[in-house]
Amino acid sequence: MSVTGFVSAFRAAPPASPAWLTPIRAAAIERFATTGFPSPRTDEDWHFTSVAPIADVEWATPKGARDSGGASGSAAAGAPDLSSFTFGGGDGARIVFVNGRHLPALSRVGTLPHGVRILPLASALDEPPVREHLTHLAVPTAAFTALNTASFTDGVVIIVPADVEVPQPIHVLYASDAAATGAAVHPRTLLLVGHHAAVTVIETYAGVGGGAYFTNAVTEVDVADGARVAHYRIQRESEPAFHIGTTFVRQAKDSEYHGFSFATGGTLSRVTTEDVLGGSGAIATLDGLYMGDGVQHLDQQTRIEHVAPNCASREIYKGILDDAAHGVFNGKVYVHPEAQQTDGKQTNNNLLLSDRAQIDTKPQLEIFADDVKCTHGATVGRLDELALFYLTSRGIDAALARTLLTYAFAADVLQRIPHDGIRAGLETLARARFVAGSEPTTAVPGAPSRRQAVTV
């Protein structure tokens, strides 16, 4: 919708806020009113992605989003079947939102270690840790972050106290169904991990009814000294949906953060991860796999800021694009003058399965320290004809051979996922994205199209 549409909607009915948040929201909407939507012509970071299709729609507020007190279990009545979006979590905690509304009936806390808290954000805004951290990492300078800060009504807060290891992954599932059509949802997630704590979080954005909606998500992750966080962000929005998501991470001394961005859905999507390595000895691994077909536009942005010395960053992003899909990868690594002994490695590999598929890849290194080891590289390729011949020369039909090689291209980045259940779950999704049926042994050419196989 036009900028003024969002701004006047905000002014007419500002979302409920405690006193401390009200001025932050007001500043954010002013910021958004001033910057407006980014433009490919004037904003270099948006050179390859036009958000005009988002700006052109008059987005509504999803029904029920503003009264999500979470009181009624009856909210689950008529709720979509989310079983195909839950995986890898074993019997860990799960918190589910549908069209921006928390559904306690679909959520479960399970057994959590003492002190670990998982709260719907709407009811946790007065909690001291929330007040202390929310909007501190996601400084609302960029348009979509400002819009989220002004507009969010709910989301999730996860607090893991110091020295606590959460054994099971925590799954945050933001689903949108057909009723979300025409609505903009602004999920907000806050993950606070105390020193020497460890947690695995899956954050899924799922489209279940083919709705044409707009998700504008912001996630803040604070990783204290020596903490370890694995964070899997899965974008499986419905085919006509729009998705803009930004994750802000700040890592303290000797912490480890493994972020994985898995993106397959939506017609126009952009996922940004910004990680500030603020304490020495911190290790960041940012990986990603984006897979598109049809006319999908999938944009992946990363920005790693090496602020402190002796930190390492590892980054592998892989893209597979078929039909007339358009992929964008923009990876920035900034090494500040104090960040000596930085060890940074960034790789972006792309596989184009059709002549009309397109990728714009832009790895960027900016180094202001003099004693660092940084490398980056990007490749764009097609399926290896010789490998195809090798497989077919063993009797494997050409369609399966292509599927195998396509999947194999993605396999190594998935193999970097340490959690068995999550790795297996994403492997299955990756296979399903490019072949009918999740087990390629039994794949039959001419079976349902990929898209059908994915949306289940």
Next chain:
Amino acid sequence: MTLLVIRDLRATVADQEILKGISLTIRAGEVHAIMGPNGSGKSTLAQVLAGHPAYTVTGGSITYDGEDLLELDPEERAQKGVFLAFQYPVEIPGVSNAYFLRAAYNAVRKSRGEPEADPLEFLDLVERKMALVEMDPAMLNRAVNTGFSGGEKKRNEILQMAVLEPKLAVLDETDSGLDIDALRIVAHGVNALRRPDNATIVVTHYQRLLNYIVPDFVHVLAGGRIVRSGGKELALELEARGYEWLTDGAALAEARA
């Protein structure tokens, strides 16, 4: 029974004619060696038989088991029993050897209207075949040929052949890069797979492989043509005299043509 009839076969790669009229007949139960200097076209012949897309057949015919082989896609050829052991086996990162073998085995079964193999029975089969080429079963879990030594790659080729049990096996310089122990193992595997109803084409530059896989016929390829055919003694003669005495003749014949 006649298994393969090649008539006046001509083929090009990148618009350059490599095969300039090859004719060859192979019957079930036979082993034919194709020898010749580098660039003579012997690997091209092997690749054309398997259906490599980089080669264009510009003339002649190949009849395999009564069918026009050139009408078949590579996978159909393989499903009907043609097998090429690659000179340079292709590395396929991300696909395990076990998965690859099972997919190939099941593809061939499916083409015959047979059900997929039971995974456990298949594992038994593969482990038996691996013993034949003295391969460590742990290699099943590695990506196809990825990081394999030269000898491991060639053994892996013979393993695939053992699993698929082709009617026509074409070994393209399978001996190249093998030490004598590996050569013996590979040859032993090939010999163990010989049956009265299948045939083998051994493409090689050197005679030494033919000490282990004894051919019924030896053909010398030079300049894209077969310039001499004979029995296994021809290989020994080539070992002693080199190729020049034949290739000079081919050059002369070329000049006269």
